[in-house]
Amino acid sequence: MTEPTRLLQSHLDATERRAILAAVSDEPPEGAEAHIWEALALALPATGVLVGATTATNVAHATAGNSLATLVGASTADVPAGVGIAVLKGSTGVAGGVASAVHAGSIATLSAGAGAGTSAMASSGLGIVASKAIAIGLGIGLTVNAATLAVSRQGSPVLAPAHSSVQVDPVAASARVPPAPRGHVVGDPTREGSRVEIARPTSPVTAARPAQVTATELQASEALPRDALADESSLITRARQALQAGDVTAAMARIEEHRNRFPAGALTQECDALNVLVYDRAGRTDAARASAAEFLLRYPSSPHAERMRAIAQTR
Amino acid sequence: LSPLTLKEIYETQFRFVWRSLARLGVPAPDVPDAVQEVFLVVHRRLVDFDQRCKVSTWLYRICFNVASDRRRRAYVRHEIPCNTTVLECSSVCNTTQSDDLSLFDSLLQSMDLEQRAVFVLFEVEGHTGPEIAEAMDCPLPTVYSRLRLARAAFARAAERYRASQAHTLREVAV
Numbered sequence: 001m002t003e004p005t006r007l008l009q010s011h012l013d014a015t016e017r018r019a020i021l022a023a024v025s026d027e028p029p030e031g032a033e034a035h036i037w038e039a040l041a042l043a044l045p046a047t048g049v050l051v052g053a054t055t056a057t058n059v060a061h062a063t064a065g066n067s068l069a070t071l072v073g074a075s076t077a078d079v080p081a082g083v084g085i086a087v088l089k090g091s092t093g094v095a096g097g098v099a100s101a102v103h104a105g106s107i108a109t110l111s112a113g114a115g116a117g118t119s120a121m122a123s124s125g126l127g128i129v130a131s132k133a134i135a136i137g138l139g140i141g142l143t144v145n146a147a148t149l150a151v152s153r154q155g156s157p158v159l160a161p162a163h164s165s166v167q168v169d170p171v172a173a174s175a176r177v178p179p180a181p182r183g184h185v186v187g188d189p190t191r192e193g194s195r196v197e198i199a200r201p202t203s204p205v206t207a208a209r210p211a212q213v214t215a216t217e218l219q220a221s222e223a224l225p226r227d228a229l230a231d232e233s234s235l236i237t238r239a240r241q242a243l244q245a246g247d248v249t250a251a252m253a254r255i256e257e258h259r260n261r262f263p264a265g266a267l268t269q270e271c272d273a274l275n276v277l278v279y280d281r282a283g284r285t286d287a288a289r290a291s292a293a294e295f296l297l298r299y300p301s302s303p304h305a306e307r308m309r310a311i312a313q314t315r
Numbered sequence: 316l317s318p319l320t321l322k323e324i325y326e327t328q329f330r331f332v333w334r335s336l337a338r339l340g341v342p343a344p345d346v347p348d349a350v351q352e353v354f355l356v357v358h359r360r361l362v363d364f365d366q367r368c369k370v371s372t373w374l375y376r377i378c379f380n381v382a383s384d385r386r387r388r389a390y391v392r393h394e395i396p397c398n399t400t401v402l403e404c405s406s407v408c409n410t411t412q413s414d415d416l417s418l419f420d421s422l423l424q425s426m427d428l429e430q431r432a433v434f435v436l437f438e439v440e441g442h443t444g445p446e447i448a449e450a451m452d453c454p455l456p457t458v459y460s461r462l463r464l465a466r467a468a469f470a471r472a473a474e475r476y477r478a479s480q481a482h483t484l485r486e487v488a489v
Contacts, residue, residue, distance in 0.1 A: 003443060003444050004437075004459070004462065006437065006438055006441070007438050007466070008438065013473060013477075015418070015473050015476065015477055016422075016469065016470070016473045018415045018418070019415055019416075019418045019419035019422055019473070020419065020438055020439060021415070022413055022415030022416040022418070022419050023334070023338060023416060023419045023435070023439045024439050026334050026337070026416055027330065028329065028330055028333040028334075032333070032347060032350075033325075033329045033330075035347070036329075036347050036350050036351050036354075037325060039347075039351055040321075040325075040351055040354055040355070040358075043351070043355060044355070044358060
């Protein structure tokens with residue numbers, strides 16, 4: 001059987017030739033190769049293909065399309081071994097997805113659950129919001145209905161699933177987001193290498209709408225890097241206790257330690273708020289005001305916002 | 316033969332996979348997702364790949380399955396492309412195809428997916444008949460017969476295109 005001559009090597013009308021030549025010289029857009037490789041690396045955590053997954057971050061996402069909410073507990077600073085991925089089933093169906101979004105939205109006013117919110121900053125309340133979602137590259141508001149880590153006074157962490165919520169505001173999210181992974185994992189959790197959704201151009205409508213995740217339904221406790229989180233929260237607790245005891249130096253040292261060990265920690269917001277309080281307590285009014293203002297910029301809808309505003313406005 | 320790694324295959328075949336999926340009718344905004352899907356399959360099946368055929372041949376079969384799978388899903392679910400947008404990115408997705416390429420893709424729409432695959436592999440990617448037979452897992456005569464049908468469809472579609480162009484030009488002139 002003889003091979004036919006290729007069209008391009010035969011007499012061909014200009015239109016057809018032009019069209020085929022365009023296909024021959026078609027190139028993927030610049031950056032696509034690296035971009036998709038990053039997404040792949042994120043989707044294949046257990047293999048050796050991981051790149052740049054050392055940044056500490058917890059990622060939670062809801063996908064509108066298949067209403068599979070996913071929660072990715074990536075390696076924290078002291079757990080450098082890779083990205084643990086747990087894919088958790090969200091509500092099924094589009095209607096369910098909408099319902100859960102509404103649900104998350106309705107409790108997004110915070111201060112819910114076991115002592116999250118302003119009371120956490122008060123002298124006795126030590127409830128710490130445990131799961132913080134960071135929207136990778138989202139740049140939009142993200143509401144997470146997460147599990148609450150109730151920390152007892154003695155500092156032994158207990159993971160208690162409770163309805164509290166955390167708001168990650170856009171500035172904070174983008175500030176804390178590692179530049180590399182832009183995508184989120186969807187698909188079958190039992191199968192290695194679920195697909196990571198690749199970024200696409202957002203329509204103005206979707207961009208304006210915050211992504212919402214209900215994580216309690218997702219058994220967040222399984223998805224979170226418990227030990228790292230426990231370490232992180234105990235560090236914050238010690239900082240808070242030092243502040244309560246009036247030991248500003250020790251409190252500052254704990255805060256520094258937190259920043260070094262958990263540069264993108266789940267409790268960065270708590271840490272930043274504590275820092276403001278420490279400045280305030282130390283009588284460093286200017287520093288307190290400036291950092292409070294910065295805090296408000298970063299986390300405008302934080303449960304600590306009111307207190308921060310008060311400090312920012314002190315004369 | 317030393318076993319290939321995912322990274323090696325990715326680096327050498329990314330462009331081929333990208334183009335193949337685009338030509339197999341995956342909508343432009345979905346191509347990155349589909350590329351990833353292909354390489355996830357590659358990752359899973361890499362251990363079984365015995366390198367008896369060319370990597371690109373093996374890959375094309377995966378591309379074909381991914382593309383036809385997506386096509387079926389889109390049909391069943393009436394998916395609207397880009398509906399599940401979650402993240403923002405301009406670099407990858409804001410591709411503006413050249414007019415010629417858009418023309419090529421629209422001419423391809425006159426063919427069924429098998430014909431399209433044979434046509435693109437043969438006329439654009441320069442694969443041989445036997446290679447295509449391997450990629451499509453069909454006998455060689457089938458490849459040639461699909462190629463013949465595909466060329467006829469291509470020529471007819473181009474003819475229609477020229478006719479419509481001429482018509483438009485006349486209207487403009489009047």
